Amino acid sequence: MIFDALKLSLFVVCCSTAIVGIAGVAFSYLLAKSSFRGKDLLDAFLTMPLVLPPTVTGYYLIVLLGRRGILGSYIYELTGWSFAFTWEGAVVAAVVVSLPLMIKASRASIESVNTDYETASYTLGKGKLETFLRITLPLARRGIFAGLVLAFARALGEFGATLMIAGNIPGKTQTMPLAIYEAVASGDDHRAQVLAVVLTAVSIAAIYLTNKISRTAFYG
Template sequence: MDSFLSALKISLWVATSSTLLVALFGLALAFVLARCNFRGKNIIDAVVTIPMVLPPTVVGYYLMVLLGREGIVGAPLYQLTGWSFLFTWQGAVIAAFIVSLPLMVRVARSAIESVDEDLIRVSYSLGKSKWETFVHVILPLARSGIMAGVVLAFARGLGEFGATLMIAGNIPGRTSTLSLSIYSAFQAGDDTRAGQLAWVLTGISVFVVYLAGKLSRSRWM
């Protein structure tokens, strides 16, 4: 029971932390891709989308290249501070963030693009700035879709496995999430425990996906 609660706590902490990052950066990216035209826009869109189509282990490999102790960012960070993302819950958060960001961006971008252009033009004609128009017109009208993206990002972060295993490892009490605990139990031949954990994770995921569907169909004003 203690190991289950530990894995559940780590999973929820990692998913919540990564979702906060996704909500912040994902919404900004979604707005830029939806409302701005500039050179390189398609490249940024492709880079953001790539983690959706790459195997999680490949994403994990690139994170190692970037954040590992000999990585592009990880090496100078380790030399300056003696700290590394490897085998830490922070590494698990980064992995969950990277794989769930595309979901948030695509759903939020679609919601923002669906806002009536006439309403936006009226806001500008009344002397409102782009920021004021975003806060008072675009955000309220796209809020349901944005919230659905946030919820889906949480679900994706909660179930992340491959990239997390590569950069954060599977350390009980530190980085062992529910997904990793299921893998460990199955590898150890404990099918009963693996099944119990799988049902718990499935139940949480079904509820989150149901909630995302409800939000995407709602009309908040």
């Protein structure tokens, strides 16, 4: 039981961190480097899960992706499958709640890259994409790593939104935080303790890692 929850948690969190890494960097670039109508709105929309109670975020996910949801009903009609009560649903919940942390960290670091470096790259004939990949991204890497670690930790601890969209099915959607809740509720103190210690260890490691990254000398 403990291993099931641990394995599922790590799997879900790795999937979500990979998605958050790519989507987070793309959104950060968009928010940091371009101006378009509705930019502030997009920013607010993406940041919202940071302040919204996770159960409310989860409720909106059901409204959007549930079997009878706005998008979910189409998906269900086409495929006979829905995000509700699946590990994929748990991944979606983890992505939505951890994306804002990634965006906050990576956007700030992308914005802090001296624009002269990018301009220099343009004068040397390089386009925007190449300049981003070869100049901006490597120079912003500390903030991007820090964002990834924070997103990983936040996703690992995700409870409310996951419970709403993915439920609490042991071996299928029961991640570690849900398993702790169930262990306590059913009076299995030993299991709760072991799970809590494991999660605490991972969280401390995450904090240690972010601090180390932000203190490391930039080059060399």
